[in-house]
Amino acid sequence: MKKGTRVGEGALREVAAYLLDHPRSGPRSFSNEDKGFSGVSPTVMIKWLHRGFNYPDGYERTSKNIKIGSLQMFMKNCGSCxxxxxxxxxxxxxxxxxxxxIRxxxxxxxxxxxxxxxxGEGGEIVLIPIDHGYCLPENFEDCTxxxxxxxxxxxxxxxxxxxYIKSLDAEQDIELLKFHGxxxxxxxxRTLSISTMLLKKGAERGLTPFAIGSIMCRETLKKESVIEHIVREAEEAVLPGTSEATFLESVSLMMDRRLTELLP
Incomplete structure (x- = not known):
């Protein structure tokens, strides 16, 4: 189990990854384009009953035995990376x-x-990301x-x-997930807001994926990442009871400072 995620929420995260993988033309609510920018397979929440599942008190065809999970479209492939x-x-x-x-x-x-x-042999390669049960964690500790x-x-x-990165809007994404339940x-x-902020600021400054990801990921298990330092500094800088918007403004200022240090 990764830190920052809770048991039983994996299915929600799988669906969220699909919903937030917006097509180039914008969120699916406003676009007829189906395929997302990153190519996450269509994923939905489902409820189902089957006697083959684990029922400690025995199987009965009742609502209390309904299982909830995510279902993802199978994508033809020739293996993994x-x-x-x-x-x-x-x-x-x-x-x-x-x-x-990163987002x-x-x-x-x-x-x-x-x-x-x-x-076919020699054909164009397309990469398809799967397994997103550990995305959108509560903190950045286990990002990899x-x-x-x-x-x-x-x-x-x-x-x-x-x-595409410039078009991303974390507040809109949070509302979209709320709309879908x-x-x-x-x-x-907060994690989504800060990671989206980092991606946008980094891309705007011409940073590579490696450079941006290195800010988010730990070098070792015990050493905090740069983004963790930024978040901690922002938490120490604001007063108790400060609004989330004010806190994110503080994060933004400290992030700008760190990025300037990377790119003087």
Whole structure:
């Protein structure tokens, strides 16, 4: 179990990752485009009964035995990124995964949960991110993105990707999740706001996915990440009872200072 997420909330996070993977043209509520920028498979919440599931008190066809979970569309693939070296992956495909993971503060991204889709031998490679049960955590302690250490992550975002990042709006995303039935806990909403802020500020300054991700991820288990330092400094700087908006303004100022230190 990762820190920052709670047992039983994985399905909500799986659906949230799909809902927040907006198409290039904007949120699906305002767009007819189905495929999201990062390619998260369509995912929905479902309820179902089946005698094959675990029922400690015995199976009965009653509402108390209904199981709740997420259902994701199967995507044809030829394996995961674990099955091949990352050298052949297109830069934009790696970048689209990094945008999703940084924005959602994913605490469980590794080569095994990125599928590879390819049309025939020598065909174009498309990467499909799966397994988002540890995104949108309460804090940044366990954030980890293996793909940031691939060579593609050391290249700057394209202008198209930067335009997409500029269009992201954390407040709108929080309201979207609420509309779909998940009132995001305060700490998780704060994480989304801060990670989106970092992604937008970093991309605007021309930072690579590796540089932005390195601010968010810990170098070692015991050493706090830069973003954790920023959050802690902001918490110490504001008065008790300060509004969330004021707190985020403090985070923004401290983040600007840290980014300026990275790019004098």
């Amino acid at each position: 674990e099955d091949m070296g990352p050298g052949a992956f297109p830069v934009d495909e790696v970048h689209k995964i990094s945008v999703l993971d 959602l503060a994913n605490a469980d991204r590794h080569a095994g949960n990125i599928l590879v889709q390819r049309d 993105f293996d793909c940031l250490y691939w060579r593609q992550a050391h290249q700057p975002y394209s202008s198209d990707t930067i335009d 998940w009132d995001l806990p305060v700490d998780c909403a």
